[in-house]
Amino acid sequence: MSKKNSRRSFIKRASLTSAALSTSPFLLAASSNNRLILSRSYTHQEFSANDQINIALIGTGIQGIFDTQAALKVDGVKLVAACDLYTGRLERAKELWGQDIFVTRDYREVLNRKDIDAVIIATPDHWHQTIAVAALNAGKHVYCEKPMVQNFNEGQEIIKAQINSGKICQVGSQGMSSLGNEKAKQLYEDGAIGDIVMLDMYNDRYSAEGAWQYPIPPDANTNTVDFDTFLGNAPKVPFEPKRFFRWRNYQDYGTGVAGDLFVHAFSTLNYVISSHGPNRALATGGLRYWKDGRDVPDVSITLYDYPKTETHAPFNAAFRINFIAGSGGGGGFKLIGTEGEMEIGQNSVTVNRSKLSMTPSGYSLISFTEEMQQKIKNEYAAKNLEPRRSSLSTGTTTWEAPSDYKGGHYDHFNNFFTSIRSNGKVIQDPKFGLRAAGAALLANESYSRKQPVNWNPTEMKLM
Incomplete structure (x- = not known):
């Protein structure tokens, strides 16, 4: 179904009677505030x-532990080894998952083991490519943390290694498989917000931990x-x-906000x-507060251009991060279209459709005589620019995950x-992962150059 026909179908359904509203998860009604429950079996x-x-x-730090805890909730999965460069984390791994697991500070010892089918790579960013390629070449399936x-030039090696090995490689942006994302995609393709014109994303933090000032254990030394x-x-x-425990703060090891x-x-x-992603970016920002030796900004604002494709109109995206948000923190991710807006989270999606005013109001009519104002009103009324259906298809609907939802990470x-067992396809393969990371x-590239930069999202190359 084409996007245009899909949108027309959405509006038609949204114009049905309120009696039908209670039976369809797609419908919106005027002045409504519907809440519907999503499901996943x-x-x-x-x-x-x-x-x-x-x-x-491999990498038994914060994210590595959360990843492993999520992974072990899936039926038929067992952790047999853990690797980290800090001995305290290896001790923690045994506390969490048993004294009988194999632990090492050398990831190559993990890859050499015949009893390991897959690895989770949750190391600092500058090690992702090296270990992912080595793991795939060693015949292991790979779950590699984002980015x-x-x-930019590291991604093709992972793509090549995955193809040559025939192994599964999933990139770990954990919200990708969530109910929220799944429903948002369905709603967008159904025309719920019309043509996208803008994305608004922000993440505000107001804590030392949120700004990556992680604790340093007192036994940290060269031994x-x-x-x-x-x-x-x-x-x-x-x-x-x-540099070791707060590596995100340094360009040598991380990728900043x-x-x-x-x-x-x-x-x-x-x-x-x-979409394959944007083709242009312009960034600004600076180090405003957390001057603790880091060399990456704690405030970042980037504007992106998305070109027109078969699946979306050309649009702009605004990304904003503030690690010293005196408001107390918060975040949002909102797609804004010609006919509505959609706010997306891992556990919920909210669509809000408003009526587009197409007729002049008192503000613009005030400069005309009373007689002329009436003539203008009559002319616009004859054009029927605001049909009744435009009001019937407005309102707000929220789709929410049930209380027993296992979550996007799971x-x-x-x-x-499942892809490993069925030799199927993952939702975020290396090509998808490179396009997300590249964007x-x-x-960072624009911030460093102090000028806009261009990107080919299809070929995944810096221009």
């Missing part, structure tokens, strides 16, 4: 020891931390615990509207492991 399966998927965690790469291996191909510097936060938004946006891993990295 899960099938519980029993797997023998021989049928289990054995996984290993898939630290630099407990393999700092030289952590540096990898980054510039050699003396041991500095802040763009790689940490923008990439989630691009994953959702590109998925919902079936769904993303469920998609990953995010444009912000």
Whole structure:
């Protein structure tokens, strides 16, 4: 069904009687505030020891632990090994998952094990490409945390390794498989907001932890931390615990707010509207408050241009991050279209459709005589620019996940492991991951150059 016909169908359904409203999850009614429950069914399966998927965690930090906890909720999955460069995290891994798991500070020992089917890569960004390629070449399925790469030129190697190995590679923007994303895509394709004209994304934080000032354990030293291996191909510097435990604050190891936060938004946006991404970016910002040695901004604003494609009109996107938001924090992700707006979260989607005023009001009529005002009103009335159906198709509807929903993080891993078992397709493969990461990295490139930058979203190349 074409986008135009789909939109017409949506409006037709939205113009039905209120009696029909209670039976259709797509309908909106004038002056309504409907709340509808989404659903997702899960099938519980029993797997023998021989049928289990054995996984290993490489990078046992904050995100690595959350990833593994989500992964182990999926039936038939077992953690058998963990790797990290800080011995305290290896001890933590045994606390969480048992004293019998294999632990090491060398990821190559993990890849050499024959009993490991898949690995979760949750290392600092500058190690993603090296370990992902090595894991795929070693015959392991890979779940790689976002952003898939630290630099634009690293992505093609992962794509090539995945194709040559025939293994599954899922990029870890965990909200991608959520009920919210799934419903938003359905609504967008059904024409719920018309043609997209703008995206508004923001993330405000107001805490030291939210600004990546993570705690440093008092036993951090050159014996407990393999700092030289952590540096990898980054510039050699003396041991500095802040660089290891707060690596997101440094360009040598991380990708700043763009790689940490923008990439989630691009994953959702590109998925919902079936896009390859933007073709131009202009960034600004600065280091306003958290002057703790970091060399990345704590306030970032980036404007993106999306070109016209078969699935969307040309539009603009605004991405804003503030790590010193005195308001207390918050966030939002909103698609704004010609006929409505859609706010998307992992657990809910809200569509709001308003009536577009097409006739002049007292503001513009005030300069005419009373007689002329009436003539103008009569002319506009004859044109019937605001038919009754435009009012009937307005209102607000929210679709919410049920209270027992397992969450987008679980769904993303469920998609990953199901694809391994069925040799199917993941929702976020390396090509998708590079397009999301590439779009995010444009912000860093523009900020560094102090000028707009161009990107080919189809060929995934910096212009």
